[in-house]
Amino acid sequence: MKTDEIRKKYISFFEKKGHSVFPSDSLVPKDDPTLLFTGAGMNQFKDMFLGKGTLDAKKATTCQKCIRTGDIENVGRTPMHHTFFEMLGNFSFGDYFKTEAIEMAWEFMLYEMKLPKERLSVSVFLDDEESYEIWQNRIGIPEERIYRFGEKENFWPASAPSEGPNGPCGPCSEIFYDRGDGVGCGRKECAPDCDCERFVEVWNLVFTQFDRREGGALSPLPNKNVDTGMGLERMASVIQGVSTNFEIDIFKPIIQNISEITEVKYDSQAEKGKLMNRIADHVRAVIFCISDGVLPGNEGRGYVQRRLLRRAVRDGLKLGKEECFLYKLVPAIADVMFEQYPEIKQRRENIARIIKNEEERFHETLFMGNKRLDELMEDLRDSGEKNLSGQDAFQLYDTFGFPFEMTKSILEENNLSVDEDGFEKKMQMQRERAKVSSQMTGSIFDEGPLSTLKETTKESIFLGYEQSEVEGRVIGLIINEQLVDSAKAGQNVHVVLDQTPFYAEAGGQIGDTGVIRTKSANVEITDTKKSNDIIVHIGKVVEGCIRQDENVSSVVDTERRGAIKRNHSATHMLHSILRRVLGQHAEQSGSFVSPERLRFDFHHFEGVKKDEIARIEELMNERVMENATVTTDQMALDQARKAGATALFGEKYGTNVRVVSIGDYSQELCGGIHVKNTGEIGIFKIISETSIAAGIRRIEAATGHEAIAWTRRKEQMLDSLCGLLDTQENMVVQRAEDLIRQLKELRKDVQKAKKDGMQKKSSDFISKAKDISGVKVVAEVVKGADADDLRKTVDSLKKSLGSVAIILGAVGNGRVTLIVSLSSDLVKKGLHAGNIAGDIAKIVGGGGGGRPDMAQAGGQLPDKIYEAIDLGLKILQKEIDYDS
Template sequence: MKGEEIRVAFLRYFEQRGHKVVRSSPLVPYDDPTLLFTNAGMVQFKKVFLQEETRAYNKATTVQKCLRAGGKHNDLENVGRTARHHTFFEMLGNFSFGDYFKEGAIEMGWEFLVEHLHLPPERLWVSIFEEDEEAFNIWREQIGLPAQRIVRMGEKDNFWAMGDTGPCGPCSEIIIDQGEEMGCGSPECGVGCDCDRFLELWNLVFMQYNRDNNGNLTPLPKPCIDTGMGLERITAVVQGVKSNYDTDLFHGIIERIEEISAVRYKADEGRDVSIRVIADHARAVTFLMAEGILPSNEGRGYVLRRIIRRALRHGKLLGIEGPFLVHVAEKVVEVMEGAYPEVREGKGYLTQILQREEERFSETLDYGLKVLWEEVERLKEKGGKVLPGEVVFRLYDTFGFPADLTEDIVREEGMTIDLEGFEHSMEVQRKRAREAWREEEGERLPTVYREMISEGIATQFVGYETLKIESKIIKIIKEDHVVSLAREGEEVGIITSHTPFYGEAGGQVGDRGIITAEGLLLEVKDTVRPFPELIVHKGVVKEGEVRVGDKVFLQVDEENRWATARNHTATHLLQAALRRVLGRHVNQAGSLVSSERLRFDFTHYAGLDQGNLEEIEALVNRWIWEDTPVLVEVMATEEAIKRGATALFGEKYGEEARVVSIGDYSQELCGGTHVRRTGEIGIFKLVSESGIAASVRRIEALTGQGALNYLRNKERELMEAAQLLKARPEELPSKIKKLLEEQKALERQLEVLHRRVIAVQTKGGPEVREVKGIKVASYRAEEVDPKGLREMGDGIKDRIGSGIVLLGGEKGGSATLVLMVTKDLADRFRADELIKEVAEIVGGKGGGSPTLAQAGGPRVEKLKDALEAIYSIVEKRI
């Protein structure tokens, strides 16, 4: 059976037995911040097992995409060196949520392996938890397995727990004896041995207890089943091969690597390791990038970058020069797209970003390796075995070598790395960066504000609750100095103890409004935050005067605030729509939210087509018209992120954060102001989309009154165009199409006439003079563009056979010159050199090839002189 057939057969078998076939969840867990990647089939059902969620079905089956390359579950260093370790793999699983239990799980597991995959029952063993008599009796009495092939093992091997507390229970593994030739030869070799003879195939977990904080086990009211079997491993067993990499799941990928490297697989074990590493890593990279993960220096993006760079290093060991992983990844898409269409959908993103990442690292890989080998040789001379942490850090910092890549390389030399020293160097760099940032920020901050920080001056913001309050003036700033009094006409910064004015932050502009008291009117034009705890009202004293200590009324411009709030909430909806339409790789890269408009920058590898834009706009408007409540909650930042709230990368958050939630599609950490319900936004109109940097796009949009004004202006422009074309608006497309067709017809007629003009002038032609045996023709053509001049020149060249042709004309108020030299003369009279002398006369410059050159200049009145000068220029060169 092929691997693909096993995948299909597994799902069909359990579907026929009442299981719901559930699609694989993404490699990035939706709502489990404890995991970097999905590493088992049960991850998407975790909340069901914890009884925090219910499903419409009580038993399910999946083929789950899994990745183990970071965090607790990390197989990276073993990949390629063993027959079975992978970063990316597929896990077959069946699950019961209070339906069948041990008996059903054991019976179906056995039946599928023996009757559907035709594994020999006499070679199958099982392990059970040493205290699980129920499982022993099922295997012995109902399956008929001999007692000597049922092996009891301890809690470490055969008792599974989701965590220190929560659901847990014994497990039973189905194992196949692959024969003595696969063993270690030890007389004690048996189930549990580290060799490949007794191979674990399928783990059946019987979740029947709940463990409390004291370690006490209480029976669950509805015991559950969670099973997992690696597709690559079972495929190797069914196909009778010794390694997962020898299965048909890898054949095409390894063949592609052989083609690129010109290295045959299984000809040399050292090179085989590299081929296996590349094959495995290409699968991991393809699936990670299909989900929109970008290579970066943080989190999941850094795991991806490490995998890519590890593969590139092994490519170097095979003698491959330049980018190649992208071509292996394309083969992975071809092999896997039938089962996982998302890899095909993400192919464009994959090829562009991966190629760029390869090129970037390839530039430094050779230099980095050279430095590393020099350090290794130096260490050998001293008899050392541990590469210093500062060297590992230098390779990382200067050449982009992840620490585990360096560790891989030196391990081949029998060495290790000083990981603790590396981490210390990393922390020193982080500390230096933090201090530099603080220093830089401090230098940017005017002295007047730095002094306020030391004084502990702060403003309490109350603008979420109200737009008008009474407060006390505690500081007045004029021209970066603290003053006690400000008079009419003066521009000042006002600091109060409390304020309803929102200070610019998080992409949202500051509020506008007024500050009043008896005899005082101060217009606030902007509100800023020089540092997070301080809010400054910048404005002009319109009437009266203001003093420190005065009690004043602060009133935010309500219309302006709500217009800004509409745009800010719409920005959250836009980000949610982008992630839904384009993929989960979309992340905020910047934003601007004002009362007039919104601007949102985001990560994406390509421009958006009209279909994308219309879908995004329609989705945002649908959410607006659903009039969903906008909920705001203050909670611990860590808890908010655990719940799945989106945090802006690089943004600094305190211990507590404000979480803005809209329906089940948007949850963000945000300190900005928002509408109460999405319906208050009114309408959303996307007005532009563009690229602003590599893999960063920008959308600009309008909401509410701004969107309505925009649409009215467009309608007005449409009506004006209709009047000009004497048509109704709905007739404009057909009218314009007709005009364009007429224009093309006229252009064709004009081209015919143009050629006739050229033909007449060519035939009448310029006077050909002989300059010391060289034919030279110079002529001013009328109503002929540069292209026409070249056509005329070709005709004159054909007529004279051998010689030099200079033609001039006027185009848009400037002189145009074309100079041609026949091939037989080009070595003596280069057109690109002659044109430079001629061009100087009309005040311009020129260039071209030895046989054809062109020039232009502003001095049309000198065109006649330039055309006449060619004769003397040629004569000087003979």
């Protein structure tokens, strides 16, 4: 049975049992700051479990794409661990409970998966007699195949009764498949709690029935819920009779592709086979992250993704693959995942480009790491040390991505070693940080005033598509994170209404502003946000007192909204035109729409040329003047996709969506507010085009009044320039070119004069050089020189003098620059330029150092420069005389 078939059977089975089918949530949880990535099927139903959700369903089933990085070190090395995986789940929100959940699970295992019941064992929480009785008496599982485990293994969250957190929790019941006596430790008493891999946990049934309170008290919940999770890849490995998840049908083509590209034969038990497993897993995770709008970066989700990709690159190096190759795996992964995730194949070119770009950057970083290691080895030799510190080895690994094994190997080739314990200590600290960053950042379930409000209010009704003024009722007032009954003049307040015309910030469109009025109060609204389905108006009471349950009139600032609408519709048009001018790869990566301007981020792997920008502007303004109609329609997601509507990277869409169409050239899924006709945009002007990340460009533009104002500012700037250059508008460029040419000639003259002067000074220094035991010593202050002049003078002196010691100083911009240089014979005798520079720099209130033959220092006390030079001369005289 293929993996796709298992997925279909599961969803179909529970749909027949009355469950509503929901699409997978995005890997980036929406409206949930407690999660870095979606790691379980229940995440998108959190409000439903609490009885605060708005879904019209009491039972649900999903196939959820997940990312977990808590066990990242085990990925590829064990048969079952993944960073990216699919979790099949069925959920009950106060509908059925333990008996039905267990019976349906057993029915699915026996009659849909056709697994032999004698191979199945189960576990229950040690105090959960109810589940034990169901498995033994209703299902008929023999007592010896029902295991009782503690709260760490069979409670959700793990160890919740004794350790918390407070909130909904409950016992678990797990289903295990026994792979037989020939697998694992071979002990007769081997059981599912043994980690020998004989028993595969394929399904976890969580019965959320308690509310944990302070002190560990477990109070029964009024609504008992069911949350289950079956690992799709694990079930496929069981059904297909293979020993690891990496040998199932959706991994085989990926592994085969890696084997062909690296020219390494795959053996699942060999070290190189495990590297291939990890590459397959990590690249799959990276692809799905990109598909959901996460790009490699230096923090948060982007940093996790970058780590995954770089680990895969390093694994490739161990397989002998020194050039970029991960991007070549995208087509194979897109093909095997196509049935459930067709969007991967649709965007595979963009995804491959992003991965290749990141690979290239990392290879450059590795090159820099190699260079840095050379410098560190030179420092070790200069200092007489033989052991590289753990801190330096870790910096090579963490900053430059340099594999520790490579660092160790190169050091050994050069008769050097590394502090392995120190490196491992730093690595452990990073693992702890990574583990924390991959876990929840707050309470599992929402807390605070909005959570309380959700107990009585499911959602705020938005009426702003057609109306800018709406009558409504106050259903919540929040001050300083507390629900209050009223708010008076001068107080900052968050207002929740039963219905509103205010658009809450979403999809890149900024929130509305305006006023909420009662008979006795005015509240000035400065922003509007959304928390799940509740719209929150953020503002200040400027007059009177607003009260809970009071009737209000909500009025949007229509002039500001008009500017926002112009910019929002322009982003849709710009998306269409960018793909026409630059290519179909120029897909939207992000946007921000405010009254003043629009910001549009898109995939493109080089700067947009000036003639392309001109063409984009030209086509945009042609579209504006066409005055095409802008229409909106509500339809099923599948219908919208079939109609060709564009769905954006990383956006989550429900089963029903809003489609915004502009003329016959733009059709996008969007919940924002738009103009009625493109003519309302007035004029479109690109203000800037920049790079914001590897493979991501940004265009900022203005429309309407702001575009006109921007053009006027440019005209005023040109007028000012004409005045400064004393020329006419049509002669500005030529006049500027003439002045630049004159400036370049003057600079040449200045440089020549400076060079002649420095040469004369060099001659003077040579003639004045002191002789100390046969060594020529130059110690001088060079007036009007900078650091570069000093270095050139040093080079000139060293060419003219044999055994020589040089100390030069200069003052510029209130700072002192000092350079110390020694000929090689003095270095061999033990003199060290870096030490001398460091000593004399203290006189001028600074510091510095460098190599034994050449060093630079600086300070902030210019009046002490002669004193510093004199000290340097005394140090040289003492050390040269001593050595002689």
